[in-house]
Amino acid sequence: MMEIIGIWMAALLTLCILSFLYKDNPFYKFAEHLFVGLSAAYWAVYSYFNILYPNLIQPLFGHGQLLLIIPLVLGIMMVMRLFPKVGWVSRWPLAFIVGSYSGYNLITYLQSNALEQVRATLVPVIQIESWKNLFTNPGVMTFLNAIAAPVVVVGVTTGVIYFFFSKEHKGVFGGFARIGVWFLMIAFGASFGYTVMARISLLIGRMYFLLHNWLHLI
Amino acid sequence: MKKQIPLIITFIAGMVMILQFFIPHRPFSDLQQLFNTWFLIITVFAMILGLGNLFKVHTKRLQRRPKGWWYSIVLLAGFAIMFIVGMIWGPARGTPFDYLFWNVHLPMSSMMFALLAFFVASASYRAFRARTPEATLLLVSAILVMIGRVPLGNYIWDKLPLIGDWIMSYPNMAGQRAIMIGIALGIVSTSLRIILGIERTYLSGK
Numbered sequence: 001m002m003e004i005i006g007i008w009m010a011a012l013l014t015l016c017i018l019s020f021l022y023k024d025n026p027f028y029k030f031a032e033h034l035f036v037g038l039s040a041a042y043w044a045v046y047s048y049f050n051i052l053y054p055n056l057i058q059p060l061f062g063h064g065q066l067l068l069i070i071p072l073v074l075g076i077m078m079v080m081r082l083f084p085k086v087g088w089v090s091r092w093p094l095a096f097i098v099g100s101y102s103g104y105n106l107i108t109y110l111q112s113n114a115l116e117q118v119r120a121t122l123v124p125v126i127q128i129e130s131w132k133n134l135f136t137n138p139g140v141m142t143f144l145n146a147i148a149a150p151v152v153v154v155g156v157t158t159g160v161i162y163f164f165f166s167k168e169h170k171g172v173f174g175g176f177a178r179i180g181v182w183f184l185m186i187a188f189g190a191s192f193g194y195t196v197m198a199r200i201s202l203l204i205g206r207m208y209f210l211l212h213n214w215l216h217l218i
Numbered sequence: 219m220k221k222q223i224p225l226i227i228t229f230i231a232g233m234v235m236i237l238q239f240f241i242p243h244r245p246f247s248d249l250q251q252l253f254n255t256w257f258l259i260i261t262v263f264a265m266i267l268g269l270g271n272l273f274k275v276h277t278k279r280l281q282r283r284p285k286g287w288w289y290s291i292v293l294l295a296g297f298a299i300m301f302i303v304g305m306i307w308g309p310a311r312g313t314p315f316d317y318l319f320w321n322v323h324l325p326m327s328s329m330m331f332a333l334l335a336f337f338v339a340s341a342s343y344r345a346f347r348a349r350t351p352e353a354t355l356l357l358v359s360a361i362l363v364m365i366g367r368v369p370l371g372n373y374i375w376d377k378l379p380l381i382g383d384w385i386m387s388y389p390n391m392a393g394q395r396a397i398m399i400g401i402a403l404g405i406v407s408t409s410l411r412i413i414l415g416i417e418r419t420y421l422s423g424k
Contacts, residue, residue: 006321013322017329021336033289035326037296040269042323045304045315047262056259071256075263082270090267091224091421093260098420099228100253102409103235113402117395140377141384148388155389159396180396185352187393189359190385196342196360197367199335206332209325 011214014206121156125149155183225415232413272297359385 016031060068074093081090130146161173162180169177211217231253238250276290300318307313342360347353365371366382411417 002317006317010321010325014325014329017326017333020333029286029289030292031326033293034296035323035330036272037293037298038300038318038323038326040272041297041300041304042319043265044269044301045309047265048305049309051258052262055255067252068255068259071259074256075260075266078260078263079267079270081267082274088220091220092227093263094420095224095227096231097257097260097264098412099231100235100257102228102412103232106232106406106409106413107236107239109402109405113398114406117399117402121395141380144381144384144388148384151388152392152395155392156395156399159393160399163396163400181352182355183389183393183396185355185393186359186385186389187391187397189356190363190390191394192338192342192356193360193363193367194386196335196338197364199332199338202328203332203335206325206329 007213011210014210018206117156121153123149123153125153154179159183221418221421224421225418229413229415232409236413359390363390 013031013034016027017035019025020028056068056072059065060072074096077089078093079090081087127146127149130142130148134142134146158176158180160180162169162177162184164177167173208218234246234249234253238246273294276293279287279290280294300315300323303313303318304315307315309315362378362385363382365374366379366385371378371382408417412420
């Protein structure tokens with residue numbers, strides 16, 4: 001019985017949200033507000049049981065780890081922002097969050113997103129095996145595989161040149177930057193196509209739920 | 219005083235997090251673990267601040283009764299039900315909280331994202347008008363990736379899925395890598411400015 005009620009609730013709420021395709025209407029607004037309320041509660045409960053209880057409440061009140069009073073006080077100071085007269089005290093926990101996040105990301109981003117990416121790009125431009133394969137077995141894919149390494153090296157280099165704004169994009173430099181824009185456009189197009197596919201896959205999932213689980217038509 | 223102490227806190231927290239990468243021994247390794255725990259706890263309180271703000275906005279709407287005020291009741295009731303159920307029975311599998319998540323929250327969440335497929339379609343109509351060579355590249359790349367990932371692509375030409383994969387693996391990766399390097403350098407410079415107290419905009423406001 002509970003399963004049937006669950007399917008009906010899910011189906012009706014799915015239809016409420018789908019109704020937005022017609023226009024903004026009360027059914028959609030109802031579902032939208034319900035969704036915001038439920039999401040907020042979901043994350044509140046999730047954060048309590050997975051972060052606050054094991055990291056603060058249990059160690060502080062159960063095991064007497066008094067050092068945890070500091071983040072508790074900082075946390076309360078953060079909530080003080082709701083009261084304009086004492087809102088300035090929220091700068092202290094904010095400063096802690098911003099500082100520790102900046103310090104952590106400074107190194108991790110430098111390692112993973114800059115140095116590792118540069119290292120992965122520094123590869124031999126001519127892959128002898130791929131070119132041998134192209135001449136012995138000419139075709140679209142063997143050609144694409146042969147030019148893969150130069151494409152990556154040129155794409156990354158020109159892409160980074162495009163992001164260098166301290167010099168005006170003119171002349172030879174501007175030409176490289178333009179090639180960089182082409183690679184960025186290909187990347188945006190591919191990401192766009194990938195996103196569309198993911199969204200359509202979700203839509204198919206919801207339609208299948210309506211037609212199979214709810215209406216038993218397929 | 220109102221700005222000096224936060225700047226000192228930012229500097230100390232940032233430097234400890236940087237130093238622990240170079241000196242992975244006590245006391246820096248312990249401090250890093252401690253700061254990580256504190257960070258997690260404070261972010262939960264930041265979320266509580268967000269919830270407080272949400273309540274403030276919607277209780278004000280209930281007091282002033284503007285058009286559509288009763289949707290605020292829906293929001294607050296939805297929050298109250300999910301929160302009370304979650305706090306009483308916990309978030310484990312098979313609990314009423316889990317039931318609400320799978321039958322109310324998840325269908326709405328999936329449908330919200332699925333709805334974007336229609337808006338993406340209308341956006342792509344505008345974006346895909348090949349007026350410039352750059353727009354043409356975007357168009358061709360997106361179409362090849364999309365067609366390469368459906369059975370129709372294989373039906374038209376068996377090389378299309380492979381070409382779609384090649385685009386994802388090489389030119390796309392090159393573009394993404396350039397973006398990642400750009401973002402990383404931006405983050406490094408901004409982080410340094412924040413830790414050294416040059417960038418202070420996050421301390422603005424009352």
